[in-house]
Amino acid sequence: MNRDEQSILAEAAHVLRFADPEGETKTPIKPEQLLVPRRHDDRADDLWTVWNVVQENAIKGGIRGVGRDDLGRTRRVKSRAVNGIDQDIRLNKALWLLGERMAALKS
Numbered sequence: 001m002n003r004d005e006q007s008i009l010a011e012a013a014h015v016l017r018f019a020d021p022e023g024e025t026k027t028p029i030k031p032e033q034l035l036v037p038r039r040h041d042d043r044a045d046d047l048w049t050v051w052n053v054v055q056e057n058a059i060k061g062g063i064r065g066v067g068r069d070d071l072g073r074t075r076r077v078k079s080r081a082v083n084g085i086d087q088d089i090r091l092n093k094a095l096w097l098l099g100e101r102m103a104a105l106k107s
Contacts, residue, residue: 010031013058033063051095051098058082058095061080064077
């Protein structure tokens, strides 16, 4: 996958994971942070390795960001793991659909 394709996958996963019901994401965590591998072996650029990295980062949490609160003060945030079975299944189904469609486009 080239960098643009990876960014598209990360942006879609970011919206799926962090968007409110209106589709707006107000988290200081950026989509490109979902592309950062946790292990050295996950540094490949093929579709399914990138997909696995994005999925792991979206579901396991632990991604750090720095944002501002309503009063303009700096605040540090860390994404939480997805613990609810409903949200886990919904997120995984949507991510799987993204991966399948990208694979279809690439072939």
